[in-house]
Amino acid sequence: MTVISYGEVMGVFSLNDSKFVYSNNAQFHIAGAEANTMIGLSKLGISSHFITATGNDAIGDAIQYQLKGEGIGTKFLTKLNNYSTGIMTKERAASNIIRVNYFREFSAINHYEISSFFNDIFENATILYITGITPSLSQHTYKTTISLIKEAKEKGLTIIFDPNYRKKLWNENEFRKFYKEIAMDIDILLTGNSEAKILFGSKKYEEYAKNMNNKLLVIKDGSRGAFFANQKERFFKEAYKVKEVDSIGAGDAFAAGLIYGLESYGIENLVEVSKYALAMGALATTTYGDFYGLPKLNELEQFLNNQICDVER
Numbered sequence: 001m002t003v004i005s006y007g008e009v010m011g012v013f014s015l016n017d018s019k020f021v022y023s024n025n026a027q028f029h030i031a032g033a034e035a036n037t038m039i040g041l042s043k044l045g046i047s048s049h050f051i052t053a054t055g056n057d058a059i060g061d062a063i064q065y066q067l068k069g070e071g072i073g074t075k076f077l078t079k080l081n082n083y084s085t086g087i088m089t090k091e092r093a094a095s096n097i098i099r100v101n102y103f104r105e106f107s108a109i110n111h112y113e114i115s116s117f118f119n120d121i122f123e124n125a126t127i128l129y130i131t132g133i134t135p136s137l138s139q140h141t142y143k144t145t146i147s148l149i150k151e152a153k154e155k156g157l158t159i160i161f162d163p164n165y166r167k168k169l170w171n172e173n174e175f176r177k178f179y180k181e182i183a184m185d186i187d188i189l190l191t192g193n194s195e196a197k198i199l200f201g202s203k204k205y206e207e208y209a210k211n212m213n214n215k216l217l218v219i220k221d222g223s224r225g226a227f228f229a230n231q232k233e234r235f236f237k238e239a240y241k242v243k244e245v246d247s248i249g250a251g252d253a254f255a256a257g258l259i260y261g262l263e264s265y266g267i268e269n270l271v272e273v274s275k276y277a278l279a280m281g282a283l284a285t286t287t288y289g290d291f292y293g294l295p296k297l298n299e300l301e302q303f304l305n306n307q308i309c310d311v312e313r
Contacts, residue, residue, distance in 0.1 A: 001263050002073075003041055004121060005129040006051040006148055007034030008109040008137065009067070010102075011059035014090035016246070016288050030063050031088065031290040033131050033164050033252050035072070039291045040256025040280060042071040044300065046263065049073035051121065051148075053112035055084040060108075070291075076114070076121065083108040090248070098248060102168060110138040118151070127259065128152040131162045132195075135178050136169035146181060153185045160188040162255055163195040172198050188216040188262075190255055209234050216267055218258065218277070220251060226278060228270045237274045240282040240303075246289070253284035253294055260297075279304055 009032035054060030086104030209229040257280025261273035287293035
């Protein structure tokens, strides 16, 4: 099994307990929804390749180094000399709300032309994992995302779409327009509850499932849990209780756990699949950083078997 994905990885400057105006001790790490999921898959032993571009700069070097170190296939990672790597800032605002700002309008991913190796992307691939972030960046990434989905469909790959709506990147009408273009090609729709309301209107989980055209529908509802529905069964499963530190990246980890569960147990065994998705999502919240809390497979299995304790001796 090989998963491919397309998206941007950014350099992130973050403060976990303050605002930038009051501090000069920001931490640096890398992040990107699709990359977070690919890293999660790598930790669980799933092969992946990531299509992305950075600038030929220090942050781009850090991204390439980190992705390779995490075991992500980077043969489709390119550095573009005339463009910069995207940047994101993250700080704690009033009421402990996390405030995020993007600096990616002119970043390398928006100028990355993949036509020269387009057919090579799908060699040995079984799953295409796409989020709604990448097509929102520019007209170029929008068209490239559509092309990847259409080609993957023709080649028989399983297509997983996570809307991952970002209101700072595009409005709801643009978001819905994109979804309509790809809706019939999606095998697995993995969405948040708020995104489902934007796409389908305000409904209950069961109502969403009645008209589903997908092989699998998953609706995440934060710390409450998630709703799972295939063509034969549907249920809501509560989230695992953990001591939450930072929720950013939890949805990406959830996606990694879902894909691992599908590979291990199949789409018909939703009970087992749901365990892995929810466990990955929960564990991702227990540390700062988008993917630093992601477990290896043995750690995930220990958590599911209630064998993880506060102190390991």
